[in-house]
Amino acid sequence: MSLLKPRFLTSQAGLGLVISLSILALALLGPWLAPHSPVALVGPRYGAPDASALLGYDYLGHDVWSRLLAGGFSLVWMAAAASLIALAVGTLIGMTAGFFRGRFDQATLWWADVFLAFPNLILVLLVVAMLGREPWLIVLIVAVAFLPGVIRLSRSVTLGIAQLEYIEASTMMGYSLPRILLREILPNIATPLLIHLGTMMSWAVGILAGLSFLGYGVEPPAADWGLMVNENRAGLQIQPYAVLAPAVLVALFALGTNLLAEGLGRANAGIKEKA
Amino acid sequence: MSTALTVRDLRIGIGQGINLVADINFSVRAGEVLALVGESGSGKTTIAMALLAHTRAGAVIESGAVLTDGLDILSLSEAELRHVRGNIISLVAQNPAMALNPLRTIGQHLHDVLKAHQPELDVDSRSARIAEVMQDTGLPGDAAFLKRFPHQLSGGQQQRILLGLAFVLRPRVIVLDEPTTALDVSSQARILVTIRTLCQRYGTAAVYVSHDLAVVRQLADHVMVLYAGRIAEIAPRASLFALPRHPYSHGLLEAIPDIALRRAPSPIPGQAVGPAQRGAGCAFAPRCRHADGICQAQAPRLRDVAPDHQAGVHQLACHHTALGLTLSQPQPSLATQQRDQSSLPPVLYLHEVSAHYGKQPVLHGVSLSVSMGECLAIVGQSGSGKTTLAKIMAGLDIAASGRINFNGHELPMRAADRAPAQRHKIQYIFQNPYQALNPRHTVGETLATAARHFFKQDAGDIAQQVNAALHKVALPARVATQYPRELSGGELQRIAIARALICQPSLLICDEITSALDVSVQANILELLQSLQQQGLAIIFVTHNLGVVRAIADRVLVLNHGITVESGLVDALLDQPVQEYTKQLIADSPSLFSDLAA
Incomplete structure (x- = not known):
């Protein structure tokens, strides 16, 4: 049993990796492979699939397959950017709080808890409704919404490490603060943070697709998976591919990143148990 | 007396033909204590746990029998084991703070054991039994004490509760896994007496796992020395400590720094082999001075070396049965020959240093000095403030007052305020090398x-x-x-x-740096420190082990509750202590040469 377990776990992480990479490749290379322009009207409204349109036509007569290929890029880069920004900023704040403890730590935690009480999607909707739907703004807001989680996580793992003797030793040697935080502590807390990055990616996909669906994300007529679901839902019964295809891709991307994160997390825990 | 426990051909492996321990045969008579001694990885805890039919994850008991009163514990089912564990054979764990449930009171712990194994008893008879066991273990048995939670007791009291839990059902066999490692020497000395008394009073056979031969000498009737998962030697206590026959037993005894012996302990060269690297020959051969061709080629079998059995069973697993190994003996004439080096100008000088954690004071006006090439030992029990003192010198952020003078210059309390040119000259070495x-x-x-x-x-x-x-x-x-x-x-x-x-550096602060290491390795590190000291390095050695102090220190400072009790040259202070506290500390320190009570 002890032999089967890790193999199963790595296969789960492996499956997640394959799915995530495929979606990533589709989203990044898609715009160059699309047979039609995503905004060109090339067929009848809700037209059925034919030789030049594999998945049929949407509510205005765009080629669904072309829009699918072109519509992933916005979702992928925004999800990745939001998660990475949250990870970088949150880790720095969390590590500093966990290392110094005291007042700064308490203040940080207090703010993080207040923010955590806000539902992510509502917070993003609120800000977008007030300030507009610029992609960089959405990325920033999603990142801010993710911050408290990263701060809490990085702070708690730092707390455990900061009391160990090798960190005490570097304090006694008089190493600079950036050195202690980035070179001594960060490598030792990287694994749980990277796992959290994967989880955040799948959350971000959900939020961003939801935002587009609600009409607060990418602006039409540009192609976007979440937007496509919204645009074509009236024709669901006539031309289901126009809704199902983007929905399946969003779900797969979220699933892939989640499987990857979870698989890595479990594999890591397994290694720790052994040691 | 009758035999209470017999172990036959015990073999524990981790699969793929790799075994952790093998060919383990021994027996313990009722009322006697058998000590299992060896360094980390020798298999002593593995064997002790197997006596309760338990193994760590991954390990499997491949063959063998553990017999008490004709019952083979290894052949029992889980349900039957539940009855046997605690009732017939019970365990005292290493760390009492972790072995007691922090949410249940002492009284509840004791009632729970009785309820589980003797459900027919009513509350009153249970309480009577508990009162009796509290008296046995030397604890107050009043209701107020029984209502306390584990964290409200000292480490020594917690360990007594574990003893009580193990003895309350009067088991035939009790297994003790390094029960005094977490305690200071005074609590340790008292616990050892209690264990011995209880075993004799109730005719309980005890298996005592330890890495500390000096402790074992206070307690055991027989000693079993383990090396790399095999028995190296089983001997009656007196024979082993007077005339060890196995080179490894001899090496262990020579490696122990002893309070009665002013000499550098001699290390055993090399490292113990892991279970997978054991070759065809004797596992100890690569580290043995007496090894020859036959040792490399063939593993020795355990044989009787004193067939008359007058003093008890003495068995040895060594091809060379007549090595004539002799042990170092204390030489009292040397005791007063130590020269005083404190006339040299001090490297570090502390004046009236006090410190507190929050509102709790931990140090009260401690002054000390250490000169070039000198080793100052700071001795104290846990909570005496010795580590705090060391960390203040190293400049760790602790709320402290007083003055530190280093090489004639005033030194700021915090390392961050010290100039790099000063900082690199004071270096700190931690207790736990793994962290x-x-x-x-x-x-x-x-x-x-x-x-x-x-x-x-x-x-x-x-x-x-x-x-x-x-x-x-x-x-x-x-x-x-x-x-x-x-x-x-x-x-x-x-x-x-x-x-x-x-x-x-010009000053090295060593905080219990050998306490996490095996004795043979400890001797190695002490040897290294001594050579550094001879090159002119000043060393401050923080420890609770007076044997180590005698082995390497020039001067010693005894600390209790943050107050300097006594300080002076090592030999003078250890041979003629003035203060009552120091006398007690010295008397409680286990030694290979002290007179034994019985």
């Missing part, structure tokens, strides 16, 4: 970072310094490319010392 090095950096990186931090130099110079530092602590240069997880505790502690040396 002292960053697991994500190679040894070379760790050392190079320290060198680069204090001395701006090019890469070639740094690499040279790293090699030189490793050479000074007797490690090969290839260690620089390895990660801490690939190295043993002794090697890690050497690297921690190398990191201190690369900073070119």
Whole structure:
């Protein structure tokens, strides 16, 4: 049993990796492979699939397959950017709080808890409704919404490490603060943070697709998976591919990143148990 | 007396033909104590746990029998084992603080055991039994005490509760897994007496696991020395401590720093082999001075060496039965010949240093000084403030007042306020070598970072310094490319010392640096420290072990509750202590040469 377990776990992480990479490749290379322009009207409204349109036509007569290929890029880069920004900023704040403890730590935690009480999607909707739907703004807001989680996580793992003797030793040697935080502590807390990055990616996909669906994300007529679901839902019964295809891709991307994160997390825990 | 426990051909493996322990045969008579002695990895805890039919995850009892009263414990089902454990054979764990449930009171713990095994008893008879066991273990049995939670007791009291829990059902056999490791010497001495008394009173056979031969000498009737999962020697206590027959037993005894012996303990060269690397020959042969061809070729069998059985069974697993090994003896005439080096100007001088954690004072006006090439030992029990004192000298952020003078200059309390030129001259080495090095950096990186931090130099110079530092602590240069997880505790502690040396210190502060290491490795580290001291390094050695103090220190300062009890030259102070506290500390320290009560 002890032999089967890790193999199963790595296969789960492996499956997640394959799915995530495929979606990533589709989203990044898609715009160059699309047979039609995503905004060109090339067929009848809700037209059925034919030789030049594999998945049929949407509510205005765009080629669904072309829009699918072109519509992933916005979702992928925004999800990745939001998660990475949250990870970088949150880790720095969390590590500093966990290392110094005291007042700064308490203040940080207090703010993080207040923010955590806000539902992510509502917070993003609120800000977008007030300030507009610029992609960089959405990325920033999603990142801010993710911050408290990263701060809490990085702070708690730092707390455990900061009391160990090798960190005490570097304090006694008089190493600079950036050195202690980035070179001594960060490598030792990287694994749980990277796992959290994967989880955040799948959350971000959900939020961003939801935002587009609600009409607060990418602006039409540009192609976007979440937007496509919204645009074509009236024709669901006539031309289901126009809704199902983007929905399946969003779900797969979220699933892939989640499987990857979870698989890595479990594999890591397994290694720790052994040691 | 009758035999209470017999173990036959016990073999525990981890699959793939690799065994942790094998060919284990022994028996213990009722009322007697058998000590299982060996260094880490020798299999002593594995054997002890197997007596309760328990193994750690991954290990399997492959064959053998554990018999008490004709019952083979290893053949029982889980349900039957539940009845046997506690009732017939019970366990006292190493760390009492972890073995007691923090949410249940002492009384509840004791009632729980009785309820589980003797449900027919009513509350009153249970309470009577509990009162009796509390008296046995030397604890107050009143209701108020029984209502206390584990965290409200001292470590010694917690361990007594575990003893009580193990003895309350009057088992035939009791297994004790290093029960005094977490205690200070005075509590340890009292617990050992209690264990001995209870075993004799109730005719309980005890198996006592320990790495400390000096402790074992206070307690055991027979001693079994284990090496690499095999029995090296089983002997009656008197025979083993007077005339050890196995080179490993002899090496262990010689490696122990003893309070009665002013000599550097001699280390056993090399390292113990892991279970997978054991070859065809004797497992100890690579480290043995007496090894020859037959030792390399053939594993020795355990044989009787004193067939008359008058003093008890004496068995030996060595091809050479007549080595005539002799032990160092204390030489009292040397005691007063120690020279006083304190006339040299002090490197470090502390004046009236006090400290507190929050509102809790931990140090009260401690003054001390240490000179070039001198080793000052700071001795105290846990909570005496000795580590706090050491950390203040190293400049760790602790709320402290007083003055520190270093090389004639006033030194700020916090390391951050000290000039780099002062900072690199005081280096600190930690107790736990496994946590002292960053697991994500190679040894070379760790050392190079320290060198680069204090001395701006090019890469070639740094690499040279790293090699030189490793050479000074007797490690090969290839260690620089390895990660801490690939190295043993002794090697890690050497690297921690190398990191201190690369900073070119004039004072080394060592905080219990050998307490996490095996005795043979400890002797190695002490030897290294002594050679550094002879090169002019001042050393402050914080410890609770008076044997280590006698072995390496020049002067000693005894600390209790943050107050200096007594200080002076080591030999003078240990031979003629003035204060009552010091006398008690010395009397409680286990020694290989002290007179035994019985």
